[in-house]
Structures are given as C-alpha cells and as structure tokens.
Amino acid sequence: MPKPPRYVSRSDLGWGKSPAAGANPRSGLVIHYDSIDQGLAGKAHSACITYWKATREFHTGPSRGWADIGYSFLCCSHGHVIEGRGLRKVQAAQPGGNSTYYSATLATGPRDEITEAQIDAVRALRQWLMEPDTSIAGTVKGHRDFISTSCPGDKAYALVRNGTFKQPPGSGGGSxxxxxxxxxxxxxxxxxxxxxxxxxxxxxxxxxxxxxxxxxxxxxxxxxxxxxxxxxxxxxxxxxxxxxxxxxxxxxxxx
Ligand SMILES: [Zn+2]
Ligand SMILES: [Zn+2]
The missing domain is CATH 1.10.101.10 (PGBD-like superfamily/PGBD)
Incomplete structure (x- = not known):
C-alpha cells in the first residue's frame, strides 16, 4: 500500500529499526502536540527534522530513558509524515492506549498555527493506516481522552472533535x-x-x-x-x- 505523500522514513533520518516492543494497534489514531510553541510553520522543513531528532535524544536520554522516540509519527506543518517508532510498535505516548492506538504528534504548541498541509498529512496517515495491511479503525482521539493533560492543545482537540481529521486527504482546505x-x-x-x-x-x-x-x-x-x-x-x-x-x-x- 502506498505510504502518505511526503513520507520521511527512519532510514531517511539515519535511524535503524526501532528497538521498541512489537504491537498491533487497531483501535485508531491519537493526536498529540508539544506543550511549548515551536514556530515550525514559519521555519524551513529542515527545522522539523532537527526537532524530531532532538525529541528522540530527549526521549531516549536520562530524563525519560525510553527505548526510542515516544510517538509513532510526526505530522509536520509542511505536510510531511515523519516516522517515529513507525508501524507495529508499542509507544510511550498515551498510557492506556500505547499498544492499541497509533500516535501522531503535530509538534505544535498552544499558540502555534495548525496548517492545512498538516491537517492533510494527518488525514493521509489515517487513511494509510486504515488500509488492509494495518486496518485500524477510523477513530481519531486526543491524548486528553486517555489521561488528564493539556495535550493535544485546544486547537488540535477542536479538530479532533469536529471530525476534520477524518475527512479524506487531498481535498486541500475544502471544496x-x-x-x-x-x-x-x-x-x-x-x-x-x-x-x-x-x-x-x-x-x-x-x-x-x-x-x-x-x-x-x-x-x-x-x-x-x-x-x-x-x-x-x-x-x-x-x-x-x-x-x-x-x-x-x-x-x-x-x-
Ligand atoms: Zn500527548
Ligand atoms: Zn516540516
């Protein structure tokens, strides 16, 4: 099955296979954010790659000590889907759903813009994960549906609630x-x-x-x-x- 357009794989990042334990998430996709504004929509896409590598260092470093970057994917402001743990891995993202849902962070903070390209990246990721190979349910949730947290922020959570992420990809902003x-x-x-x-x-x-x-x-x-x-x-x-x-x-x- 074709990957989402503008897919950035672990090998593109220079990362080997994720050492995280295996899982077969089928329940849907959970949206996350960063608690701090990153301003990535106003920067070149290379800043997203730098952000993602720094996030992995942090997650595998002494303060977290996880096996790998916590999330399955990043859907960036420029419309790329960037691989984290990737397919069929337990995550360190949403306790209570780490082996049953996939996770995607937007890497946005509370005041950061969520771009149309980014919304489309989430839609493309969801559609790809719903294909027979992985066949997840179409459900999209926010991190706060699992535990008490500000994540994924009010802006992204509104998009979770109003069904924006469940629309088919490729329609741009609308029709x-x-x-x-x-x-x-x-x-x-x-x-x-x-x-x-x-x-x-x-x-x-x-x-x-x-x-x-x-x-x-x-x-x-x-x-x-x-x-x-x-x-x-x-x-x-x-x-x-x-x-x-x-x-x-x-x-x-x-x-
Ligand atoms: Zn989160
Ligand atoms: Zn980007």
Whole structure:
C-alpha cells in the first residue's frame, strides 16, 4: 500500500529499526502536540527534522530513558509524515492506549498555527493506516481522552472533535460541497474555508476566524449579488449560493 505523500522514513533520518516492543494497534489514531510553541510553520522543513531528532535524544536520554522516540509519527506543518517508532510498535505516548492506538504528534504548541498541509498529512496517515495491511479503525482521539493533560492543545482537540481529521486527504482546505448547508451561527473549518474563498474573491468577511457572523453573511450576500442574485440575505449557503460564490471567485482569479 502506498505510504502518505511526503513520507520521511527512519532510514531517511539515519535511524535503524526501532528497538521498541512489537504491537498491533487497531483501535485508531491519537493526536498529540508539544506543550511549548515551536514556530515550525514559519521555519524551513529542515527545522522539523532537527526537532524530531532532538525529541528522540530527549526521549531516549536520562530524563525519560525510553527505548526510542515516544510517538509513532510526526505530522509536520509542511505536510510531511515523519516516522517515529513507525508501524507495529508499542509507544510511550498515551498510557492506556500505547499498544492499541497509533500516535501522531503535530509538534505544535498552544499558540502555534495548525496548517492545512498538516491537517492533510494527518488525514493521509489515517487513511494509510486504515488500509488492509494495518486496518485500524477510523477513530481519531486526543491524548486528553486517555489521561488528564493539556495535550493535544485546544486547537488540535477542536479538530479532533469536529471530525476534520477524518475527512479524506487531498481535498486541500475544502471544496464547494463543504460550503453547502452552512448557516449564520455556524463555526469551524468549513466556515473558515468559506471565508477564505470570499476574501480571495474580493468580498472580505472580516477576520478569517471560522465564525459565520454578520460580516461573513454580508460578504456572502455581496458575492452573490455580484453574480446577479436578487437575494436579500447571506445567512445560509444553498447549493446555488455556493455556485455563485465559486463563480465570483473564478471571475476574480481570471478563471
Ligand atoms: Zn500527548
Ligand atoms: Zn516540516
């Protein structure tokens, strides 16, 4: 089965086979973070490799003394899936689920951005692990579902809860279909996608914050009117509204 795109293996890292004990995790994937902001989204990808190697030194060093780096994988800001312990290994990541779930850290801190490329890396990893060879369940959890901890941070945990990581990979930030059905008062990644499209189309929804409020509704209405709509409210996205918004976007981009 093909690995996720932009996969970085242990051999790419210069690491041998993991000495950790074997396991056959089948229950799903657990998301983690770093308790300290790392700013990796604003740095070159080489900084992720440096981070990962330092993490392994720390985990196998005197303060932890583990057999290997604790996690199965890192899904980095640049969209790479970087191998940790890798497939079929017990982890030192989420007590209570170290041999039944796989683990992936985002290496983000509480205020670090979680990028679209990173979300897509998690989706690709999950899909790969669900293939027959490893056949995990599609469940995605956060570290805090196992023990009392801040991990994986409020931002990542919101994405765990709203199903963002369970969407298929390769769809980028979203699609026209992701907009349909949204209404004023909604919030989340789909709203954020709508706001980005509106802003790109020249109809600013104000801050791109994932909240469908009055300014987003006004931008929806303006975008629709630019395509000849006689609507008087931008409070919901019907299929026809989404088509008009995408058409306004295409005009702006010269499509
Ligand atoms: Zn954690
Ligand atoms: Zn990276």
């Amino acid at each position: 026209e279909d992701d907009m349909v059905g949204l209404r004023k008062g909604d919030s989340g990644e789909r709203v954020k996608y709508l706001q980005v499209v509106l802003a790109d189309a020249g109809f600013s929804p104000g801050e791109v914050d994932g909240d469908y409020g009055a300014s987003t509704a006004a931008a929806v209405l303006a975008a629709r009117k630019s395509r000849g709509s006689k609507e008087t409210s931008g409070d919901k996205i019907t299929g026809w509204a989404a088509a008009q918004i995408m058409a306004a976007h295409a005009v702006k981009l010269g499509g």
